[in-house]
Amino acid sequence: MVVYILLLILEVFNYIVLLYFISLNSVYLITSLFAYSAHRKYVKRLKALNINELISSAGAPPITLIAPAYNEEATCVESIKSLLTLNYPDYEIIVVNDGSSDRTLAVLTESFELVLTPRAPTANLLTNRVGAIYNSKRYSNLWVIDKENGGKADALNTGINYCTTPLFCGMDADSLLEREALTRIVRPFLEDNKTIAVGGIIRIANGCVIRSGEVVKVGLPKNLIARFQVLEYLRAFLAGRMGWDALDATLIISGAFGIFRRSIVVDVNGYSTDTVGEDMELIVKLHRHCLDNNIPYKITYIPDPVAWTECPESLKTLGRQRDRWQRGLMETLKKHKIMLFNRKYGKIGMIAYPYFYFLEMLGPAIEMPGYFVFALTVIIGSASGIYIIAFFMAAFIFGVTLSVAAVGLEELTFRRYPRFSDLMKLFWLAVLENFGYRQFLTYWRAHGFISAMRKEKGWGKMERKGFGGIVQQ
């Protein structure tokens, strides 16, 4: 009897895995199809608009770039110099030194001739204590706020408190924005005054040639782990985010590059400091706030403003990053669980939230044991080997198809990888990533799932070589 029940459980679990697999890949396929249509339309739209002319006639809304910095001694000067050369008529930079224990503040002070300058807060989001505020003698639009350590969300909230412009850009101190990134990302705010948040695309800088804080030649990284991430980001942004945006259900704007209407972010009390997924949590919170209060709004993603970021090149760092992402996702989705299948929240509550909740959040809890249960069922003979092989072949070929489709979308739109050999390498990566890399990510997502269940906190150390160290030529 016990054996029978165990066999039944195994069989039921196998069906759950199958259902999960079909649902997840169907959503991927649907979003990819929507993304294809949206990209085609978007590229034509860009041809009909002269972006520079649009801004020159637009009374470009002033923007504050808020860049939290924690122990960024090695990279901060290069990154800020790059920010100072952006092609945008009216912007300010607030670097928030989040209690760095290295020489970040000293390096900034020396490089930009910082002087103590009074500056009044415009909002009073709760943050850790601000120590001093500095303005650069060389660049009047550069400010540095020195505060007690409180994490990225706390640092961003501090920046928002001192922001005087209607829009702000939340970013990482080590992201490189393309010269025209602000000009491009501000466009939805000009075209539709309901817009409250816009996200741009994040691309991998590893392997690119960078001069004076600008990516001058795009190429694939030599490191295999970084290469896999190039493909992964293409899939996530060109197929995933664009697809969700086409469905008008954007639930994530990357913390590395997003632009927000300051007043509404203040209304929702800024970024939450009790989660490591503060970027996603803010977007979910904004949706909830606007829908609860019947505020007309638009949150969108557009694929042409680019921020370049350095991705992890070691399995250890990558694992920690994915563990954190999974925890952030779970914390956010659990916090706003009321939105799940709640008609009041429209497409967000009925489509996007259930997808993230059941397939992204619970995914690792199904996928990881799935490998073991499959193996077990074969060993004890309750499922046929042919079934298992067929299943894995389907999963493999589905993954390859979606990745190849994402590479196709890149070719259809922005063609950032000009070498033909890069295109071939991306195809090869689409095959190769199924043998180890995907399983490794599943493991770390499952790890993150358990960490979140245990309510573990903390970001985990990120090792960065810096743009000056690895790719600058």
Added chain:
Amino acid sequence: MESFLKEYFSDLPVNELILSVLFVAIGILFILAILFAGLTVLLRLANILKYRRFTRLENSWKTSFFDFVNGEKSKYDFWKEIRSFDSLIFVNYLLKYSRGIKGVELEKIKELSLPYLDAIVDQLKSPVSEVRARAVQTLGALGIQKYKREVILALDDSSPLVEMVAARALCREKSPELALPVIANLDKFENWSQGFLVSMLASIGSDITPALRESLRSKENSTWVRVIAVETLRELKDLKSAEIAFEIINNENEPDLLKSSLRLLSVVGTKDHLAAIRKQSESKNIYVRAQAINALGVIGTTEDTEVMINALQEDSYWIASYAAVGLKNLGKIGLLQQLAKSNHKHVDLLQNVLTIR
């Protein structure tokens, strides 16, 4: 392969249905993957060929183009070099150049493009809004005088994108005649950013102020349209509109309109308007009150010192900020320094105003 696997695992139970579905899925997905990969490679090849063709054509036109601009070649001779099936590429080539130049050279480029623009007009009938928008942009940049009717009609297009491109094309010419249809259709652009629209209209110059004053004066217009009008008049520092703004703050009560009218008076108002502005400094609406304090800070007198000091006590950063700047404008530096050394609630702001403004 399926039969081989079945034979190999023949002693194990197989769920035939699921297996069949999986194999069908594998087959379809395999074909799709190959198809996508093939299409991507073809797309890359097509893009390379397209790029090479465009480069070759542009290089072949370059010398003739500069000879034409320098007056060394006639337009008739140049036109002979353009093959009919390259005409749309040629228009795009001219459009690219037209963005970077002004004056006589621009007029020459427009002249050169004229025979090819009729083909662009046909694109206005396209069911794809982006194609229509691109056509309006091209006509607006290269042939607005000949095709102004078409561009003005595009203001009534069903697509907001086409409407926007048309409005910008009409305003780009800095001609009041072309801008008037845009002003008459302002209510269509209520989704646009206010700053965007105001800046676009203000770039045309003071010739459009009579029409804007009319828009502002007419109570039949929506508040949004009147706000755009008053904000543009402020950008243009139109003295004649001060009296309309004065009437509005005396007789109307729509907060957005009051706020913008007060902003206008802070630029073009006079002492005659102070009484009405002071009254608005007591408004219950925080934005109206802030703009009234701002206006008093710019055109007020020492009589307004008390109002400013009281405003400094407000929680709102913006009101306190306008009040502090206003006190500084009124020459009350000593008072500000004294407050900045006290335990005033806006002590950072006061120090800020004293040091950097």
